[in-house]
Amino acid sequence: MSFATTAFLVLKKDFTIEVKSGEILYTTLFFAVSCVLIFAIAFVREGQPVEGAGAGILWIAVLFAGNLALGRTFERERYGETVRALLLTPAPRAAIYVGKLLGIVALLVAAECLLVPMVAFLFDAPLFARPLLLAAILGLGTVGFASVGTLFAAMLVRSRTRDVMLPILLYPITVPVIIAGVLGTSALLQSPADEPVALLWIWLLVSFDVVFVTLALWTFEPLMTE
């Protein structure tokens, strides 16, 4: 079976389960929205938000929601040990990783579709001034974060301390992606938008994504063998 077919099957299976249960989508969205609302209560005074806070708050909400989604997605594979059933199939194991990664990315993109207008409204942030550049920064940052997160969440699926270990491992390693995402978004929020700086961060995000995804594809199979 081809790599792409396997990845699609895993993605479709996760999507079907999510359509039936809605569990991860709704909890992730609720958590992300709550996060932004709490920041709005803290950082908006008399209708005036703290200047330049929008980019950081957007990314914090995305990353926290991502951590929650990663944990829940693999909790589903732990129940019934279905992760072992997946690994036992003759399908390419790296394709199973890609299928799970695409599911996480889709979930986070859905969260971002809700978060961006919220942050733009509550923090008076001109996020829609350069929509393509913003989409590139968010998309690439999400892929970089999710690629490492999916690998670690899969690795920790049988660990009793997975809920503690996942953020401890994930956030330090994805610091380059987080910095590039926040600074790239900040450059777009300036008036006028600093496009050259934003493009620089986009290229750095592309580099990080290539490195992280390549490493994850390379290490997934040996790391998943007990």
Add this chain to the structure above:
Amino acid sequence: MPSLDHARDGPELADGSTMLTVDRERIEGAEGPMGVTPSLDFDSVRLVEVSRHFGRRRAVSRVSIEARRGDLLGLLGPNGAGKSTLIGVLATLVQPTSGEVRYGGHFARELGPPLRRQIGLLAHELHLYTELSARQNLTFFSKMYGLDPRSTVEPALERAGLADRADDDVAGFSRGMRQRLALERALLHTPRLVLFDEPFTGLDDNAVGLVSARLRRLAADGAIVVLATHDLDLAEGLVTRVAVVQS
């Protein structure tokens, strides 16, 4: 049919952690195709001096065992003796710390996907998505094995006795129904090596009878069947060869 009288105490290992003895009696008349021409085939599976440590804890130590086509090998022993670890090693999901695993003339590490295509595993955890229906579970795994769901799913549902509940979510099934479905899921691709880890847990007498009959049929059809269980009563009269794993 050989019984548990074939179980014997083996020599105690130097570290005293695991003792295992295999009766090498071979049953006759167990040759026969499995229905699907496999891309890789083997007539026997052999563990040679296999050890597996988890940190400082020894799960199994220097285990040697062999099973051939038509065998229904019982891995018997108390909880925590290392039976599940051995099943995991045979399934290629657990890497031995030392020793080697041979499938026919091949080493496990040489094979990868073609070998996994020939292994079926039914563990205590049933490897089913409870949010999906019986049909969706079988269809998904059928496709993951590169099979045509149109020719595999309906017969599997019939064998599991779940044709009339095919579109119900597994979450609403009883333990026995889940076990029957899990059994068919594990056997969808007609594997050469079939591994069962405590398959009778939570089953009533009727379901135990059905699973036992299926095990016998698999062995008679030429599969290598390995059954790990702590329940000597259930294993007696079912297995054709015995390996005793002791803590």
